[in-house]
Structures are given as structure tokens and as C-alpha cells.
Amino acid sequence: MTVPMDSDTTDTGHRTDPATCPLITVEDLQVTYYLERDDRELVAVDGVSFSVAKGEFLTILGPSGCGKTTVLNVIAGLVHPSAGRVTVDGMPVRGPGPDRAVVFQDYALLPWRTVYDNVRFGIEMVKSSRKNDKRAIEETIELVGLEEFRNSYPYELSGGMQQRVGLARALVADPQILLMDEPLGAVDALTREVMRGELERIIAETGKTVVFITHSIDEAILLGDRVVIFASNPGSVREIIPVGLSRPRHGEHTQGEQEFGELRHHIWTLLKDDAAASVRGTHG
Numbered sequence: 001m002t003v004p005m006d007s008d009t010t011d012t013g014h015r016t017d018p019a020t021c022p023l024i025t026v027e028d029l030q031v032t033y034y035l036e037r038d039d040r041e042l043v044a045v046d047g048v049s050f051s052v053a054k055g056e057f058l059t060i061l062g063p064s065g066c067g068k069t070t071v072l073n074v075i076a077g078l079v080h081p082s083a084g085r086v087t088v089d090g091m092p093v094r095g096p097g098p099d100r101a102v103v104f105q106d107y108a109l110l111p112w113r114t115v116y117d118n119v120r121f122g123i124e125m126v127k128s129s130r131k132n133d134k135r136a137i138e139e140t141i142e143l144v145g146l147e148e149f150r151n152s153y154p155y156e157l158s159g160g161m162q163q164r165v166g167l168a169r170a171l172v173a174d175p176q177i178l179l180m181d182e183p184l185g186a187v188d189a190l191t192r193e194v195m196r197g198e199l200e201r202i203i204a205e206t207g208k209t210v211v212f213i214t215h216s217i218d219e220a221i222l223l224g225d226r227v228v229i230f231a232s233n234p235g236s237v238r239e240i241i242p243v244g245l246s247r248p249r250h251g252e253h254t255q256g257e258q259e260f261g262e263l264r265h266h267i268w269t270l271l272k273d274d275a276a277a278s279v280r281g282t283h284g
Helices: 068-076 115-124 134-143 159-171 189-206 217-223 251-255 258-280
Strands: 022-035 040-053 057-061 083-088 100-103 177-181 209-214 226-231 236-242
Touching: 022 068, 022 209, 040 068, 040 083, 040 209, 057 068, 057 217, 068 083, 068 100, 068 177, 068 209, 100 159, 115 134, 115 159, 134 159, 134 189, 159 189, 189 217, 189 251, 209 217, 217 251, 217 258, 226 258, 236 258, 251 258
Parallel strands: 040 236, 057 209, 057 226, 100 177, 177 209
Antiparallel strands: 022 040, 022 083, 226 236
16 A cells, blocks of 8 residues: 655545645744753754644654654644744634643643532633533533543542543633643553543544644554654654544454554654664664
């Protein structure tokens, strides 16, 4: 199989066409940090460009330290670019906004709040028309399957359940975009498999646009409409690969398909040198 390669090419697996109706546009992005200890500048990412269509699930994959999280933080409005620009719905990103919500790997739940109150905090954080909307909170808790645990505290929940709370908190204020930074990275392998299927279901039901960072090739293919492959030193886009596999994508069944295996091999071929260099500490 020849894998399609195009930074803005679409295929029949996409919900919408990112080239003709992008919701998010990243153009020639550069982020540079000053390292005071070494008295030098570090270019974290350079020349990064891609777009994300409304309703698309875009996965980003690359070795540690290649700037994936930096780019996500620029889209979130948490980091300002040194050059280039990011737009959402045609408007430049100048800071955080209610149209975007971030889901972190470490859950970031408030331990003194119940599940219900942690989810409510998602509304409190933004100036939302849903403020004090108990129905929205209850519906979101039900969406992630935690209605029987609404009065539980984080310490009473498993890692997977805590991540569901974090996802519900992000969803409750009804943002257009979910920015997810390795949200399944802190759970065990079995829980991760279950959560991946649940996440696919929830996104299908809500129609959100998702930018999702992962270190897992399988996860990137199983979840993504397209996979953005990052290179290191500095972080840059190496290739953007459409995923034409039909949905829903059931783990073992989909992983047994020839197209999945060919995509996985192609992506691993792109990543293996950077991954080996990262392990040896030879980047930079």
C-alpha cells in the first residue's frame, strides 16, 4: 500500500475537509525560549504548519521533547508564539478562550470537590451561558458514565474514572475544541484500551474537534482521522498521514486489518531514528 502524504490532504475517512473549511490553522509557527542558565535561545518548534477541520480528530505523534505540547499550548492560548500564527475560526489566538478546553494527563482534579463539583468547575472557569446549569452538569456526568459516582471524591476513584471526570469538566461548558495532552498516559494498559473506546464514543456523540497528543502509534491510528508526525531538534512537522479506516475502530479487530499494519509500519519507519536518538540522549 502507498500511504497518502500531504500536509493538508483529505480522504474519505475525514468528517470534513481541513483544506477547505479549517477550524484551526497553524501557520509557520515558531516558539523560542531563552535559557538563562546557559545564556542561549532554544528553538522548541520551527516552521510548524497544519490545519484542523471542524469535527476532525487529529492525533499528534512524535518522540519526547519534539514540541508537541508546546504547539498544543499555543493553540490553547497558554504560550505565545515567537513567529507565525494560530487562528481558530479565522480569529487569531491571543489567549485562552471558552471555545477551547484542555484535558491533561494528570487529571488536575480538585481533591476537596466531589465529581459533581469538579465537573461544575468547568463552567465556573469560563463565562458560559451554562453557568449554574445543573442539567448540563448531570448530562455530562452521565455522558462519561459516572452518574453513580457524582458524590464521590477523587481519592475514591480509579485512574480511569478520574480521567473521565477531567474529560467531563472539559466538555461541560460546551467548547468547540478539545485539546488533549496524553490524557490516557497515566492509566494502566487495560484501562487505556477501555478509555480509548469510550473516548471515541463520546467524541462521536458530541461532534467535538479534537487535537490529541500521544506517544502510542496504535492509539494515534485508532483515534485519528489524520496523524501528524513530528520530528525533533527543533520540533517540526515531518508528515501528515490520512487514516482511512472505517469507524468505530475496535482495537483487536482494527489492528488485524492490513491497512492498519501498513500504516503502523510506515509511521514507525518515520519515528524510529528520532526515538532511538531520544533514548540515547543524542538530540541537541
